[in-house]
Amino acid sequence: MAFFVYILRCADGSYYTGHTDNLEIRLAEHRAGAGAAWTKSRLPVEHVWSQDFVSREEALASERRIKGWSRAKKEALIAGQWDEISRLARSSSPSAFRQAQDERGGEKSARPELVERRGPMVVDAKATQALLAHAAQAHPHECCGLLLGEGETITHVQPTANIHPEPETYFEIDPAALIAAHKAERAGGPQVIGYYHSHPSGDPVPSSTDRAQAAHDGKVWAIVAGGPENPQVRFFRDGEERFEPLSYERLPR
Structure with missing residues (x-):
């Protein structure tokens, strides 16, 4: 089963973003005024972009x-x-990830609550x-x-490029690379198991910003x-x- 993210342009010029497992039916609901509260009061709506994914x-x-994107960034996505x-991501406000380097490093850095290892x-x-x-x-x-591979194995x-405007203390994966990886996965390529990033000064544990941006989708970091x-x-x-620490075994070279 495929799952879809879609963008609608409303009558007042605003954009609505949603997800569904049946794009045709969901679009019909929006057009009939049976969709989200935002679109009900802004009819008619126009379907301007959608992308399929392998999981909800x-x-x-x-x-x-x-x-969370700006209007300009959404319109760039619609236009491809x-x-x-x-x-636009490089010139955006650093508040997007709300993480200063001093939150990560030194003896006073906050430690997240962690659960039992798997x-x-x-x-x-x-x-x-x-x-x-x-x-x-x-x-x-x-x-x-x-992080690419299959199942519980990272191969x-x-x-990817870090497109955040302050890469010394923040990160943002280039969305073009992420969508391309998902497309490759659907075409039979390696599975997108998760993501990685570095803390240039600090500890190898999730920071407060990492926890704030987490999607709680089971991916590995x-x-x-x-x-x-x-x-x-x-x-x-x-x-x-929350983030759960994982032990791991290394395959030899």
Whole structure:
């Protein structure tokens, strides 16, 4: 079953973003005035963009992300202008991720509440080395990217651009790379198991901003910290209520 994220242009020029598992029926409901409260009072509505996803969790996470975008960024998405989306993201306000570097580093950094560990994941040694190498290359900026593989096995990582305007203390994965990875997955490519980023100064644990932006979709997060001299990486599950630390086994090279 496919799940869809869609954007409607309302009669007053505003945009509505939603998700559904039956796009045709949901659009008909909106047009008939039986959809969301926002669209009921702003008829007629026009379907201007949609994208399918392999799970409801991924669709919901994408819906939440797009709802937080500016009007200009949504219009760039509708037009398929990926370069413009990246440009707008780089020039956006840093409040999008609300994380200062001093929240991450030093003895006074906040520690999230963690729950009991699950069984081990399997991570290819080459994937771990590529992740650490990307963090070292990006230092003192935050790196970010995708964890790819199958099931509970991470076979490789895909570095992406950090398009946040303040990459020293914040990160944002390029949405064009994320959507391309999901398209490749639907075409038979590797599964998008999760995401990674680095804390150039601080600990390899989820920060307050990481917790604020979490979609609680079960995806795996890898966090690298310690700098190029002493890098450390830890893996977490973005659970329903909090990040759950994961133990892992490394496949030999």
